[in-house]
Amino acid sequence: MDQRGEAGEFLRTRRDRLTPERAGIIGGGRRRVPGLRREEVAMLASISVDYYAKMERGDLRGVAPEILDAVARALLLDEAETDHLHDLARAADPRPPARRAPRADQTVRPSLQRFLDAVTGAPVWVRDRRMTMIAANALGRALYRPVLDDADGRGNTARFMFLSPAARNFFPDWERSADDIVATMRTYAGQHPRDRRLTDLVGELATRSDAFRARWGAHDVRHHRTGVKRIHHPDVGDLELVYEAMDLPANPDWFMFAYTAEPGSPTADRLRLLASLAATPHESAEHARRR
Numbered sequence: 001m002d003q004r005g006e007a008g009e010f011l012r013t014r015r016d017r018l019t020p021e022r023a024g025i026i027g028g029g030r031r032r033v034p035g036l037r038r039e040e041v042a043m044l045a046s047i048s049v050d051y052y053a054k055m056e057r058g059d060l061r062g063v064a065p066e067i068l069d070a071v072a073r074a075l076l077l078d079e080a081e082t083d084h085l086h087d088l089a090r091a092a093d094p095r096p097p098a099r100r101a102p103r104a105d106q107t108v109r110p111s112l113q114r115f116l117d118a119v120t121g122a123p124v125w126v127r128d129r130r131m132t133m134i135a136a137n138a139l140g141r142a143l144y145r146p147v148l149d150d151a152d153g154r155g156n157t158a159r160f161m162f163l164s165p166a167a168r169n170f171f172p173d174w175e176r177s178a179d180d181i182v183a184t185m186r187t188y189a190g191q192h193p194r195d196r197r198l199t200d201l202v203g204e205l206a207t208r209s210d211a212f213r214a215r216w217g218a219h220d221v222r223h224h225r226t227g228v229k230r231i232h233h234p235d236v237g238d239l240e241l242v243y244e245a246m247d248l249p250a251n252p253d254w255f256m257f258a259y260t261a262e263p264g265s266p267t268a269d270r271l272r273l274l275a276s277l278a279a280t281p282h283e284s285a286e287h288a289r290r291r
Helices: 003-017 038-045 049-056 065-074 079-091 110-118 138-143 145-149 157-163 174-191 196-208 210-217 266-279 285-290
Strands: 124-128 133-136 226-233 237-247 254-260
Touching: 003 049, 003 079, 038 049, 038 065, 049 065, 065 079, 079 174, 110 124, 110 133, 124 138, 133 138, 138 145, 138 266, 157 174, 157 196, 157 210, 174 196, 174 210, 196 210, 237 266
Parallel strands: none
Antiparallel strands: 124 133, 124 254, 226 237, 237 254
């Protein structure tokens, strides 16, 4: 990826979306566009216009963390966006990269799989930062069976989201889900700019999907920690699930997700039905509903 271009576009898009009113600027004369001017950002950050212009050209080499934080405050960046700005600055560091740490084992440890299998009341699954599912418990595999079995998705939620016609049915909130997955991928790309497989995936999706390309160009970033996911499952119908995301320190580019349902809700009943179907794979969904 073009790191200078990434940094410059990120700052420009954040400046363009911020109105003078939100930034606390009164007056300022007539404007051709609603966003702030560079000199206004520089004023709010207490830096020179030339210095901010250099940053917006994508040159973040040697920019102190305090200045990055000042620019983040001036642009009203949220936590994820501020972290992303610091990631972009680290990627611009001209010093040679430190010696690479030993790569964590990328095979699924038996102890990890035993832990996943021990969780029987909630879908639990692990994916990498390239959105590929690595491991899951039985209920997790049953929940994401349409993604795992999809010829376009091939077990990768980003490919499924943007390349499979089935995605808009599986994810009823497709627009929001698509926004979330691209913003999460942009966050990962900022943290790991030399991840060739992630870069290749971005290039593939940008080439094949107009919807992905437009979202990637928006430069939005997001932390994927907790939230609500709505899924329309072909076997049990509509599900509204709350997810929690967890890091796996032994595998730094893996993340574990657990989905739960509100007790007594229709989703809780449908998850139990899905668990029953997962335990008896040869039984039809219609027969299970009639029991």
